[in-house]
Amino acid sequence: MPGRAFGRSVVWAIAALAGAVAGSLGFGAGIERGLQDLRFEVRSRAASGDVHLVEIDARSIQAIERWPWPRRNHAALVERLDAAGAEVIAFDVDFSSRSNAADDAAFARALDASRTPVILPTLRQSAGGGRSGVIDSLPIPQLRRSVALAAVSVLPDGDGQVRQAPLGVVTAGVPRPSLSAMLSGRAGVADAAFPIDYAIDPATIPRHSFIDIRDGHFDPSALAGKRVIVGATAVENGDRYAVPRYGVIPGVVIQALAVETLARGVPIAAGWQGPLLLAMLLAIGFGMARSRVALGTLLAAAPMGMLAAAIACEAWWQVQFPIVPALIGLGVAGGGMVALRIAAAARARRGIDAATGLPNRVALGRDHPGGAPVAIATARIADFDRLVASIGPGDVAALVARICDRIALTTDAATLYRIEDRLLAWRVLEDAETIGDRFAALRATMLSPVEVAGRRIDVTLAMGFAEDEAGDALRAAGNAALAADQAIAAGESWQVHAAGSEASLEQELSLMSELDEAIDRGELAVVYQPKLDLACDRITSVEALVRWNHPARGFLSPDHFIPMAERNGRIERLTLAVVHQTIADLERWAAAGHAITGAVNLSANLVSDQAFNQALRELLADAKVDPAMLTFEITESAAMIDPEGVARALAEFRKLGVRISMDDYGTGQSTLTYIKQLPLDELKIDRMFVQFAHQDRGDAVLVRSTVALAHELGIKVVAEGIEVAECLAFLRAAGCDMAQGYFISRPLPPDALLALLASGERRWAA
Structure with a gap:
């Protein structure tokens, strides 16, 4: 959809801008350093073994007992390493000041006589003492005759950690290669630097104590053909620096790590633009994800992919990329896509019906x-x-x-x-x-x-x-x-x-007017559905049902015109007409020798209607049958609306002698309290629980429990919806009092019912 496409485009643009701003401002430097340390951990490897350290360690200082050492000790070291066949000897020791003449001369003679190339250090360092500027330190001239000079300066970052080393440094006005560049054979470009690979474990660099080499307590073959760096590792020498991953280590170890780094080539510290571009390409996939699972997978995989790509670039091509700007771009893009999806889901939920899942x-x-x-x-x-x-x-x-x-x-x-x-x-x-x-x-x-x-x-x-x-x-x-x-x-x-809504209103009002006329003309027919008394196996009661065969509209279902009569205030006249006809038919059947009772459905609207109650009193006063022959059936849902009020109203009917039945029992939310509270003579179990009770265990349990409950309260039970003999047999066995349904008889006109009663037919007999 165009709206979704536009939303994704906006998210991508914001993500790219966020990444670019972060990269330009150097945002997240601390995070970047942490990720770089993690990459070092992942790529961790041992040193090559081609670079050896000769340590001016605590044991050597203790043995010689003074510092700076007499330079005859360095002379002896050079002679031993030269004799062992070392490839090159590099000193990370300051020889910029003179010592005694004899020792300086001895050291100079050893340097001149060495067949192994020797590298002495030059340093550029701040003046200190509150003074500005730098001081270049070179070995004394006497020692320079037959050696190479290399810079051993270190380059701490703003946080004090050493992450890179120089390729070359200008000292005393002369561009000189760094010690690491010279030992690795790389071009010593002045004022250029390279990142040190701290994936190399410094503990794997071979080390030898200075005093052991001087005194000949070593295996010469171990140093044959090796590049040797001589420097201080003793704490008291103070030549120590903070570095990533390993904490504080001696400067000579940093020099060795730098040499190991350059042995594979000159690493490149690249910019953030490349990773950000890759991140934006990955972010396109966020917008194309078809499901939440797919999006979640991409959101988790993309940063890992960025980290893996950075590790691969460092391991294979020695290119270090800062990836925090790219990760920021990914985070903004991912968050934006999630927000778009949440908004779309909320929009979709507004269009879904919670109960069914259908669109609304x-x-x-x-x-x-x-x-x-x-x-x-x-x-x-x-x-x-x-x-x-x-x-x-x-x-x-x-x-x-x-x-x-x-x-x-x-x-x-x-x-x-x-x-x-x-x-x-x-x-x-x-x-x-x-x-x-x-x-x-x-x-x-x-x-x-x-x-x-x-x-x-x-x-x-x-x-x-x-x-x-x-x-x-x-x-x-x-x-x-x-x-x-x-x-x-x-x-x-x-x-x-x-x-126009007027037409529909007129139609309803017209039909209600015709209902009034039909009542006045006696056009409504009342039919009766028999109820079988299971104790004596005879029809002893009926339920009155109204029918309207409209002269123009044809047969009208009670479900259509009775609700309309309730809405338009016609239900009182309609009910009284049915009661009047039922009383008349009960009188006629009684005269024929069939004393049966009749039930009339009572609308909830009439339960507390005083006008209806008064009209009913007048009907019963003129009736020639006992009011107890008449039963009012009220629905369970109507009784539960206001149990206390309904109980009072039904009590008034009971005073008139009318019996009370609760219809459709089981379809509402009735409780034992309500059933006990209402003045009931019978419960009528709804057909949906009766029809298959002989087959459905759940329905059977409800019927049996209802029968038992009602009998405990002195209430009779009527079951409706009996359509097969097996269902009737089940009800007999369950102790039900009366049964009603098509298996017994369909609703019949008054004369047809009288004929059935007179015939003595008992096809339902047990």
């Missing part, structure tokens, strides 16, 4: 930013709260996923969005004229139960469709959702959005 309303608007006309379809999950209560919040995602699978299969939807907890949306290519075929296919697909967590659940979808010429997907989705709601209100499976 934000994603819908982002995926369809507008410009071209767009058409959106929505599917609202009917009775969603009850479904959630029945399966539990943990299985909601699985339920939505199963529904999405069916929608995708039926509609060819490329992406499904969960724009509300119970509302799904997707973009469609059909128009308002052809979308009906897709919706009809989806409706047919949803007729089969959805399996979630081993349970088969009936799910109903109400669908809506809307178009938006400006390409506003969110506006289209909102209109499609409104169309789905209108479909529910109209008792239809789907609707196409019509411009």
